[in-house]
Amino acid sequence: MLSTDFKNELAKFRRVPLAHLPTPLEELTQLTRLLEGPHILIKRDDCSGLAMGGNKARKLEFLIADALDRGFDTIVTGGAIQSNHCRQTIAAATKNGLRCILVLTPSWIQGQNGNLLLDKILGAEIVLTNEGQPWEAKYAEIEPDILAQGKKPYVIPTGGSNALGSLGYVEMINELLTQCEQINRQVNYIVSASGSGGTQAGMVAGNKLNGSPLKVIGISVGRKKEDSVARISSVAEEVGTLLNQSITLNEHDVEVLDAYKGGGYGVPTEEGLDEIQRIARLEGIILDPIYTGKAMAALADLVKNGRFDKSDTVVFLHTGGTPALFPYGYQRWITKG
Ligand SMILES: *Cc1c(COP(=O)(O)O)cnc(C)c1O
Numbered sequence: 001m002l003s004t005d006f007k008n009e010l011a012k013f014r015r016v017p018l019a020h021l022p023t024p025l026e027e028l029t030q031l032t033r034l035l036e037g038p039h040i041l042i043k044r045d046d047c048s049g050l051a052m053g054g055n056k057a058r059k060l061e062f063l064i065a066d067a068l069d070r071g072f073d074t075i076v077t078g079g080a081i082q083s084n085h086c087r088q089t090i091a092a093a094t095k096n097g098l099r100c101i102l103v104l105t106p107s108w109i110q111g112q113n114g115n116l117l118l119d120k121i122l123g124a125e126i127v128l129t130n131e132g133q134p135w136e137a138k139y140a141e142i143e144p145d146i147l148a149q150g151k152k153p154y155v156i157p158t159g160g161s162n163a164l165g166s167l168g169y170v171e172m173i174n175e176l177l178t179q180c181e182q183i184n185r186q187v188n189y190i191v192s193a194s195g196s197g198g199t200q201a202g203m204v205a206g207n208k209l210n211g212s213p214l215k216v217i218g219i220s221v222g223r224k225k226e227d228s229v230a231r232i233s234s235v236a237e238e239v240g241t242l243l244n245q246s247i248t249l250n251e252h253d254v255e256v257l258d259a260y261k262g263g264g265y266g267v268p269t270e271e272g273l274d275e276i277q278r279i280a281r282l283e284g285i286i287l288d289p290i291y292t293g294k295a296m297a298a299l300a301d302l303v304k305n306g307r308f309d310k311s312d313t314v315v316f317l318h319t320g321g322t323p324a325l326f327p328y329g330y331q332r333w334i335t336k337g
Contacts, residue, residue, distance in 0.1 A: 006209040007174070009243040013167060014065040018092050019057035020049035025179045028316070030282040037303035038312035041187070042285065043176060046292075046320040051091035051118060054084045054320025055199050058168030059160035060092040066164055068096060072154035074146055078103035078135030080266055082290070082324045085159050085196075087115040090124040099151065101125045103138045107266065114327040161198025161231075163238035169202020170209065170239060176315065177210060185313055187214055191299045192317035193291035194218030194256055195265070197228055199319065201235035204254055208236070208247050217302070218256040219295040222265025225258040232256065260298040266290060268328060271297040276325075277333065288321030289328045295319075 024047060028040040048057040067075060075093040079086040079102070086102045093100035102124045104116075112120065119126060129138045139155055146153045156165070180187050194200045200218040207214045220228050232254050240247030262269035272293030279285050279296055287293045299316055308314060 006243045006245050009245070010167060010170060013062055013164075013242075014069060015061035016065045016068070016092075016096055018050050018061050018064070018095070020047065021058075022175045022179060023047050025176065025183070025315070028283055031279070034282065035300060035303045036310075038188075038308040038310060038314045040299075041313065041315045043172075043190075043315050043317045045172070046318040046322060048320070050088050051122065052087070052320075052323055054088055055169075055317075056085045056088040056160050056320075057092070058172055059165030059198060060088060060168075062164050062167050063156050063160055064092050064096050064098070067098065067154040070154070072098070072152045074099040074101065074151045074153045075156060076101045076103065076139055076142070076146070076153045077156040077158065077160075078105075078129070078138065079158050080105050081107045081109055082115045082266070082327060083158075084115060084321050084324065086124070087118045087122070087323065089156060089160070090119055090122045094122060099125070101127060101142065101146070101153075103127050103129060103135050103142075105129050105135070109266070109327050111327055114323045114325070116327070118323055157196070159196025159198055161196035161201070161235065163201075163235055163242050166198040166202035166205065166235055166239050167242065169199050170206040170243075171202075173203055173206025173210060173212070173214070177212060177214075187315050188312040189308065189314040190214060190216045190317055191295060191302070191314060192216065192218055193295035193319055194220050194228055194232070195222065195291065197232040198235060199317075200254070200256070201232045201239060204232065204249070205236040205239040205247055208249070208253070209240075209243065209245060216255065218254075219298040220256050220258040220261050221291050221294050222261050223258070225256045228256040228258070229254045257298060260294050260301070262294070269294055269297065271301075273332060275300065285318070286322050286325070287318070288324050290324050291319055291321045
């Protein structure tokens with residue numbers, strides 16, 4: 001299996017241009033010095049553009065192209081009330097002349113700020129799920145209405161995390177390997193927040209297909225490790241199928257740590273909030289309370305526990321999410337100083 005084979009296959013998938021690429025790869029000089037561990041870089045997918053950035057932009061390039069090519073005119077997707085995925089999806093759909101319906105789970109998070117505010121500015125049609133209702137059940141409920149209006153709904157799974165969306169993160173690995181070559185640096189690890197798993201699945205597949213020894217460590221922000229590993233493995237294998245390659249994963253290929261998720265999805269941890277403040281004050285970079293704060297706290301803890309050699313280079317993937325800072329817990333910094 002030659003790596004050019006999969007690159008040719010990947011190039012056959014049309015993408016609508018949505019993301020500002022390549023995203024920067026930057027040094028975290030202050031953090032590297034402070035932790036006295038491996039060399040730490042940051043891949044700035046928070047700077048991907050598309051209505052304030054984040055990792056969903058790369059996935060949506062493939063998903064929106066598919067919807068358009070197959071004649072769909074209405075995008076339906078779902079997520080939490082502060083979903084970054086939903087915010088970037090409404091932006092991507094609108095830019096491409098598609099109607100977009102967002103199915104959101106109501107939550108204890110009060111107010112109309114953050115991603116919800118952005119969804120509304122972007123003109124999303126918002127439907128709330130009933131208590132405990134899965135998004136899929138609500139999609140089925142609203143589908144007859146959409147069809148009755150003569151529209152064709154295209155459902156994007158939450159997080160854009162099917163194999164097609166994950167191609168965006170195969171592409172990101174290609175981009176990262178090129179950037180590493182340019183700066184003449186061998187990278188050993190990527191640390192990334194992991195939610196619905198498509199980002200990690202794409203990266204795992206991308207590393208396999210490139211024959212790269214780069215190891216991805218996913219930090220679960222809510223799911224149990226076993227659930228995440230199963231989902232990610234199956235999507236990574238489907239990515240192989242899409243690209244006409246066979247991807248065989250071993251037990252070391254998909255690593256997810258679930259010790260940093262605290263109270264679960266959408267519930268910030270003390271460590272994550274402290275980390276947001278530390279990285280802001282060290283590096284001038286803003287993380288978020290739901291994903292990247294937890295993931296960066298995990299990275300710091302892994303360094304402390306000796307997971308990496310001093311000679312290693314670790315890339316932290318900044319997946320975005322900063323709009324969620326505003327509805328969640330900012331009072332902490334205002335009152336604590
Ligand atoms: C969606 C999201 C993730 C997780 O990506 P998955 O592909 O769902 O695992 C990480 N960080 C941010 C900010 C996100 O919005």
